[in-house]
Structure formats: structure tokens, C-alpha cells
Amino acid sequence: MKTEHAKPMMTPSPKSPPPEDQYVAVSPWKEAFRQLKKNKLAIVGLFIIISFILIAIFAPLLTSSTYSETNPTNRLQSPSMEHWFGTDDFGRDIFTRIVYGARLSLQVGFFAVTGALIFGTTLGLIAGYYGRWIDMLISRIFDIMLAFPSILLAIAIVAILGPSLQNALIAIAIVNIPIFGRLVRSKVISLREEEFIMAAKAQGMKNGRIILHHILPNSIAPIIVQATLGFGTAILEAAALGFLGLGAQAPMPEWGKMLSDSRQFIQSAPWTVLFPGFSIMLVVLGFNMIGDGLRDALDPKMKS
Amino acid sequence: MLAYTMRRLLLLVPVLIGMTIVTFSIIHLIPGNPAQTILGEQASPQAIADLEERLGLNEPYWVQYGLYMKDLATGDLGTSLRTNKPIMDEIWPYLAATIELTVFAMIFAIIIGVNAGIVSAWKQNSWFDYLSMLIALVGVSMPIFWLALMEQWIFAQELGWLPAFGRDNPRDPIISTTNLYVLDTIMSGQFDKTWESIKHLILPGIALGTIPMAIIARMTRSSMLEVLRSDYIRTVNAKGSGQGVVIYKHALKNAAIPVLTVVGLQTGNLLGGAILTETIFSWPGIGRYIFEAINYRDYPVIQSGILIVATIFVMINLFVDLLYSYIDPRIKY
Numbered sequence: 001m002k003t004e005h006a007k008p009m010m011t012p013s014p015k016s017p018p019p020e021d022q023y024v025a026v027s028p029w030k031e032a033f034r035q036l037k038k039n040k041l042a043i044v045g046l047f048i049i050i051s052f053i054l055i056a057i058f059a060p061l062l063t064s065s066t067y068s069e070t071n072p073t074n075r076l077q078s079p080s081m082e083h084w085f086g087t088d089d090f091g092r093d094i095f096t097r098i099v100y101g102a103r104l105s106l107q108v109g110f111f112a113v114t115g116a117l118i119f120g121t122t123l124g125l126i127a128g129y130y131g132r133w134i135d136m137l138i139s140r141i142f143d144i145m146l147a148f149p150s151i152l153l154a155i156a157i158v159a160i161l162g163p164s165l166q167n168a169l170i171a172i173a174i175v176n177i178p179i180f181g182r183l184v185r186s187k188v189i190s191l192r193e194e195e196f197i198m199a200a201k202a203q204g205m206k207n208g209r210i211i212l213h214h215i216l217p218n219s220i221a222p223i224i225v226q227a228t229l230g231f232g233t234a235i236l237e238a239a240a241l242g243f244l245g246l247g248a249q250a251p252m253p254e255w256g257k258m259l260s261d262s263r264q265f266i267q268s269a270p271w272t273v274l275f276p277g278f279s280i281m282l283v284v285l286g287f288n289m290i291g292d293g294l295r296d297a298l299d300p301k302m303k304s
Numbered sequence: 305m306l307a308y309t310m311r312r313l314l315l316l317v318p319v320l321i322g323m324t325i326v327t328f329s330i331i332h333l334i335p336g337n338p339a340q341t342i343l344g345e346q347a348s349p350q351a352i353a354d355l356e357e358r359l360g361l362n363e364p365y366w367v368q369y370g371l372y373m374k375d376l377a378t379g380d381l382g383t384s385l386r387t388n389k390p391i392m393d394e395i396w397p398y399l400a401a402t403i404e405l406t407v408f409a410m411i412f413a414i415i416i417g418v419n420a421g422i423v424s425a426w427k428q429n430s431w432f433d434y435l436s437m438l439i440a441l442v443g444v445s446m447p448i449f450w451l452a453l454m455e456q457w458i459f460a461q462e463l464g465w466l467p468a469f470g471r472d473n474p475r476d477p478i479i480s481t482t483n484l485y486v487l488d489t490i491m492s493g494q495f496d497k498t499w500e501s502i503k504h505l506i507l508p509g510i511a512l513g514t515i516p517m518a519i520i521a522r523m524t525r526s527s528m529l530e531v532l533r534s535d536y537i538r539t540v541n542a543k544g545s546g547q548g549v550v551i552y553k554h555a556l557k558n559a560a561i562p563v564l565t566v567v568g569l570q571t572g573n574l575l576g577g578a579i580l581t582e583t584i585f586s587w588p589g590i591g592r593y594i595f596e597a598i599n600y601r602d603y604p605v606i607q608s609g610i611l612i613v614a615t616i617f618v619m620i621n622l623f624v625d626l627l628y629s630y631i632d633p634r635i636k637y
Contacts, residue, residue, distance in 0.1 A: 041441075144322030148614045149576025152594075156326070156610050159598060160333045236447055240580055243449050244595060259450060263584075266457045273457070277450030285445035292441075 032221075035297035042293020048286030056102040065093045067100040067253040076269040086271040088262055094272060097253035098279050104254050105235050105283060108169050112234040113227050115173030120180025121223060125211055127181070128188025139185070142178035150175045151240055158246045165238075165254060168247035172237045176230055183226055187219035221298040228294055232287035239280050255280045309626055319618060327611040328372050331603055332365070341603050344385045381612075382604030386597070391608045395590070399612070400483035401471060402582070402589035406574045408505045409513035414567060417517040421524025421563075422551055425532060436521060443518030448577055452511035452584040459507060469586040471504050472497070508585040512577055516570035523566045527559040534558075561632050568624025572617040 036042050055062065071091035079086040085094035127138035145153065157171035191197060192215075200210050241247035242256030250257070255276040262272035331338045339355040340347065355361075360368045375382070381391040420440070424433040460468030471485060472478040478497050480488040485501040531537060532555055540554050579591030586592070590609060597605035 140318050140322065143319050144326065147319050147323055147618045148326070148610065149573055149617055151576040151579065152610055152613055153326075155579070155594070155598065156330055156606070159603075159606055160330055232445060236445075239447050240449065243447075243580065244583065244598070246598070256447070256449075259447075259453065263453055266453060267461050270457060273450070273453055277447060277453070280447045280450065281442070281445050284447075285442060288441060288445050 032294075032297040036293050039293040039296060041289045042297075045286045045289025045291075045293065048282060049290065052102050052106060052283050052286065055099055056106050059099045059103060062099050063093065063096040065096045067092065067097045068251040069093075069096075076265060076272070078269070079271055085275045086269065088258070088272050089265060089269075092251075094258075094275055097258060098255070098275055101253040101255045101258065101276070101279065102283075104165065104248065104252065105238065105280070108165070108172070108238040109231040109235045109287075112169050112172040112176065112238070113230045115170075116176035116180055116230065116234075117223065117227055119173075120177040121184050121216075123177070124181040124184025125188055125215065128185040129192060129207065129211055129215060131189075131192075135185070138181070142181050145175070145178045146182075151237060154237060154241060155244070155246060158241060163246045163249065165242075165248040165252060168238055168241040171241070172234050175237070176234065179230065180223065180226060183222055184219055187222060188215055191215055191218055225291055225295045225298060228287055229291035232284040232291070235280065235287070236284055305629065308629060312622055312625065316618065316622060320615070323611060323614050323618075324373060324376065325369070327607045327614075328369055330607050330610070332368075334603070337361070341601075342382070342385075344601065376611075381608035384597075384605050385602040386600050386605070391605060395593070395608075395612065397483045398588060398590045398593040401587060402575065402578050402591060404471075404484050404486060405505065405508055405512060405578060405582070405587060405589055406571065408509040409574055410516065410567070410571055411513075412509055413513040413517035413520055413570070416513075417520030418524050418556075418563065420517075420521040422528055422556065424521070424525045425528035426547070426551055428529065433525075437525070440518040440521045443514050444522075446514060448511055448515060449580040449584055451514060452508065452581055455507045455511055456584065466507050467504050468507070471501060471588060473500055476500075508581050508587050511584075512574055512581045515577065516567070516574065519566055519570060520563060524559060524563050527562045528555060531555045531559045561628065564628055564631070565624060568621055568627075571624075572620045575613045575617055 069092060071087070074083075074087050074091035076089055077083055077087040077091075083093050083095065085098060088094055088097070123138050123142075127135040148156070154168070154171040154175045157174055158167050161167035161170065197210060197214055200214055238247055239254070239256030239259070242254045243260045245257075245260065248254030248257045250261070258276040259273055262269070262276075266273045331341055334341050337352070337356075339352045339359060339361055342359075343351055343355060358371075360371050379392055381395070383390050384394065387394060420436045424436050427433055456468045459466050467473075476497075478485050478489060478494075478501060482488050486498055486505070489495070489498040489501060528551075537550060537555055540550050545554075575591075578587075578589055579595055581587065582589045582592040583595050590613060594606060594609040594613075596602075597609060
């Protein structure tokens with residue numbers, strides 16, 4: 001493995017930058033990747049997440065039943081060779097529901113984070129770069145949104161839109177906008193006075209180009225870390241809303257909804273509650289492990 | 305310090321106004337007639353017409369918002385659809401229950417979190433360090449409603465050690481004047497009932513306190529590691545002071561500052577987390593009050609409940625910020 005990444009540093013490929021750049025041995029991204037590979041927890045996290053992505057993609061191949069197929073004679077069966085995770089009160093195979101639930105959770109995480117990322121980053125860039133009244137306005141909006149505990153704001157939004165998985169997703173995305181927005185804004189403000197930005201301005205570069213080509217690439221590291229950690233938070237929030245009956249509706253195999261539907265059987269059929277909860281925890285743990293690893297790898301301050 | 309406090313209080317004004325705009329919008333953004341929304345499905349046309357008049361629904365939005373603010377300023381939080389009582393009159397017992405639970409959860413989180421963090425930093429890279437940081441990582445990844453269900457199953461239903469629901473024994477209820485049961489029973493000398501209410505607090509308190517505990521442990525560890533490397537700690541060590549003195553007397557004082565911020569932020573978050581914990585443990589707190597209101601489509605309660613929780617959240621954060629600048633003399637404003 002060592003020779004593998006030693007090679008590109010020593011033998012210049014034809015497309016590599018001009019020779020005078022040669023002694024800048026490793027790009028910060030490569031360096032970060034090397035750091036990340038050394039972090040065992042991050043690798044474990046990556047392994048967990050890749051497993052869940054594969055499970056979500058190949059769900060139909062992993063199980064022969066469907067997630068909504070009920071079978072009253074098979075009610076609340078304990079785990080067996082036939083039903084690995086047992087069955088729920090409708091006789092549905094829990095393993096199948098967990099596997100299909102992985103699709104829902106990962107989708108919610110992905111779309112909620114992407115939505116929050118796009119709007120948050122855009123608002124943060126505008127606020128940080130242009131400053132003055134527009135910064136004042138955007139920052140106050142962020143303050144107001146952050147004045148609500150996030151799950152409560154999400155509940156308020158779902159109360160307006162009506163309970164469904166899609167609306168829960170929208171609510172979670174909205175709630176997370178100020179988190180990205182503030183992060184990007186503070187990064188932009190510290191970059192704005194840097195000499196290379198001044199130079200770009202002095203050369204007559206347009207604001208839009210400066211933001212896209214100089215500011216954004218330089219603020220990307222904390223955004224990536226926050227997005228990874230945000231993925232876990234979004235999945236947790238979606239499960240919480242599902243649990244409260246404000247997210248996914250029956251018969252969707254959403255893990256939080258599965259938990260609240262089976263909680264009355266916890267004593268007679270604990271597997272109905274055990275597996276969905278464990279799946280939520282494992283996925284979120286995976287994202288948190290990668291997120292922590294990325295932060296250590298990308299944040300130069302952490303390297304001592 | 306005084307100038308800083310004043311500035312912070314002034315900055316709070318737009319935030320508080322913004323919050324009322326958000327809660328005002330909840331009622332108005334729900335499709336349909338707000339008067340109908342507030343009064344519910346069964347309301348008579350006359351009652352709807354009366355409320356429309358009072359809320360100024362035929363006036364422009366800013367007039368309606370003005371009327372809403374006027375109500376808030378006079379302490380009118382609306383009337384619950386479910387109980388038909390003014391929210392202002394019935395909210396305190398719920399709020400008190402949540403305060404008691406939150407305080408208990410936070411005490412648990414601080415005691416365990418800070419100590420785990422200290423020992424982890426002190427014995428960096430030991431098995432204790434790895435184990436407690438792993439637990440902390442699992443703790444922040446855990447859906448608290450799942451943890452709550454598991455606790456209930458194991459400690460209440462299977463082992464029967466602790467009660468699974470409520471705040472007191474329903475056959476021997478606690479008569480309370482302040483609704484803070486622990487405090488009340490101690491004051492009146494009913495120590496058996498104090499123990500009863502503490503027993504009811506343990507499971508929900510731990511469920512609610514787990515996430516802040518994990519975050520506090522991680523924060524304390526990293527903050528302590530930084531402090532333990534500093535020169536003055538080396539000096540204290542060179543003087544030959546015992547480890548306990550070094551850690552608890554000298555290092556913790558400085559490491560506590562970032563920890564304090566986390567404690568403040570997390571206390572606020574507990575108010576949000578309480579909605580899940582309280583639902584599971586049938587804890588009659590504000591979270592459950594709001595949750596039940598959602599099921600009944602009791603919009604006035606949803607609106608005012610959210611506003612009250614958010615106001616407390618903002619106040620706690622302000623208080624911690626002020627405390628922070630008071631404790632750390634290096635911070636000058």
C-alpha cells in the first residue's frame with residue numbers, strides 16, 4: 001500500500017502541474033486522505049455505511065418477501081432461520097422491513113442534508129461575502145431558527161405541512177439550513193480579508209467568480225465534515241418524527257415508525273423493538289465515526 | 305460587563321420577535337381558516353365568526369400579528385381546545401415536571417460526563433479512555449427513544465427495579481404546591497415520597513441525559529488534554545502536588561470553560577429531547593403536553609408550547625453566555 005501512494009508523488013504524470021510545483025509533495029486532500037486511512041474508527045464507520053448502502057441497493061435480492069406482506073398466522077414469531085429478525089404483529093418479516101427501511105433512512109439523510117447544504121451554503125456565502133444589511137438579515141433569520149430546539153422546529157413545520165415522510169424530510173432540511181449557513185458564513189468572513197481574495201478583486205474578477213472559484217473551494221473542508229455528521233443527525237431526526245407519528249406513515253418500513261408501532265409488544269416480542277433501534281444506532285454511529293475522522297483529517301488545528 | 309449584558313439583551317429583542325412571527329405563522333400557514341383551526345372541527349359558525357372578529361382575520365396580516373402580540377403581552381396564550389382552559393393557567397404543572405426532569409438529567413450528565421472526561425484525559429490511551437470514548441460515541445448516535453424503551457423493558461418490566469411510567473405512585477399520589485415533587489416532598493419532610501419521586505426520575509432522566517453526558521465527556525476530555533499540557537500544570541506537578549489536587553483543583557477550573565458552553569447548549573436541547581422521553585415514560589411534562597396537542601390538532605397549545613420552550617431555550621443560552629464571560633476573566637467585551 002505504501003508504494004501505491006508514494007508513486008504519484010515521485011513520478012510526475014504528463015498531466016501534472018509544472019515542475020516548479022513538484023516539491024509541494026502532497027496536496028492537502030491527499031494528506032487528509034492519508035490521515036483518514038490511519039484512523040481505525042473512521043474506517044470502521046466507512047465500512048458500516050458502505051454495508052448499509054449495499055443493503056439498501058440490493059434489498060430485493062436479500063429477501064424473498066416484501067415489506068408490506070402481512071401474514072396473521074405468523075404473528076410475533078421469534079427470530080428463526082426462516083425469519084432472521086422475527087416477525088411483527090402483522091406477521092411481516094422484520095428483516096425485510098429493516099432492509100427496505102435502510103433505503104428510506106439513507107434517502108432521507110441524503111436529501112435532507114443536500115437540501116440543507118445547498119440553501120445553507122448559498123445563504124452563508126451571500127451573508128459572509130456581501131456583509132452589511134444582507135448579512136444582518138440572513139444572520140438574524142439563522143438566529144431565530146436556532147432559537148428553537150431543532151426537533152421542535154421540525155415538529156412545528158410538520159404540523160403546518162401535515163405528517164408524511166416527505167414533509168418530515170423537508171422539515172429536517174429546513175431545520176439544518178442555519179447550521180450550514182453559519183458555518184460557511186464564518187469561514188467566508190475569515191477568508192474575505194485574505195490577500196488572494198484582494199488580489200482577485202484587484203484583477204477585476206467578478207464577485208460571483210470569486211465566490212465560486214476562491215471562497216467556496218477554500219471553505220469546503222468544514223462543509224464536508226458537517227455534512228457527514230449532519231447525515232447521522234438527519235436520520236435520527238427522521239426516526240424521531242416517525243416515532244411520534246409525524247414522519248413516515250404505515251405501512252412504510254421506516255425504522256422510527258416500526259419502533260413506535262411495536263413498543264406495546266416489547267415484553268412479549270422484544271425483537272420487534274430491538275432490531276429497528278439497533279439499525280438506527282448503527283447507521284448514525286457509522287456517520288459519526290467518519291465525520292469525526294474527517295474532522296481530524298481535514299482540520300489542521302487538530303493535528304498536533 | 306454591564307454594557308455587554310445590555311447589548312446581549314438588546315440583540316435578544318429581534319430574536320424574540322422573530323420567534324413570535326414563527327409561532328404566529330404556524331396557525332396561519334395551515335391550510336384553511338385560522339379561526340376554524342383554532343376552534344377545531346366541531347366549532348359553531350357563530351363561534352368561528354366571533355373569533356374571526358377578535359383575531360382580525362379580515363384585516364391585513366400585520367394587524368393580525370399586532371393583535372397576537374397584544375394577547376401575548378397581556379399574558380394570554382390562548383385557550384386549549386382539549387380542556388377549554390386558558391393555556392396560561394394550565395401550563396405550570398407541565399413546565400414544572402419538565403424542569404424537574406431536565407435538572408435531574410443534567411445532573412446525571414454532568415457528574416458522569418465530566419468525571420469520565422477527566423479520567424480519560426488523565427489516563428489518555430488507556431483502556432478506560434478507549435472504552436469511555438466508545439460509549440460516548442455510541443451515546444451520541446443512540447436514538448434516545450430507543451434507549452428509553454430498552455430501559456423500560458429491562459429495568460422496569462423484566463427486573464422490576466424501577467417504575468416505568470409517570471412521576472409518582474398513582475395509588476399514593478403526591479400532593480404538591482409547587483409541582484416540583486422532589487423539592488416539595490423534602491420541604492414537607494415526606495422523605496419516603498422524595499425517594500418515590502426520585503425513583504420515577506431515574507429511567508427518564510438517564511434516557512434524556514445520555515446524549516449530553518456523551519457530549520460533555522468528549523468535550524471535557526479534549527479540553528482537559530489541552531490544559532494538562534500547559535506550563536502551569538507542569539509547575540504544579542513539579543511542586544509535588546498529588547494528582548487529585550492537580551486535576552480537580554487546578555486543571556478542571558480552566559478546562560471547565562468550554563465544558564460550560566456545552567452544558568448550556570445541551571440543557572436547551574434537552575427541552576426538545578424531552579418530547580420523546582416524556583412521551584415514552586408518560587411524564588406529564590411540556591413535551592408530552594405539546595405532543596398530545598399535536599394528536600388532538602390542538603393548535604393553540606402547539607403554538608404557545610413551542611413559543612414557551614423556545615423562549616426558555618434562548619434564555620438559558622443567554623445566561624450561559626453571560627456566565628461564561630463572568631467566569632473567565634480573560635474574556636473582555
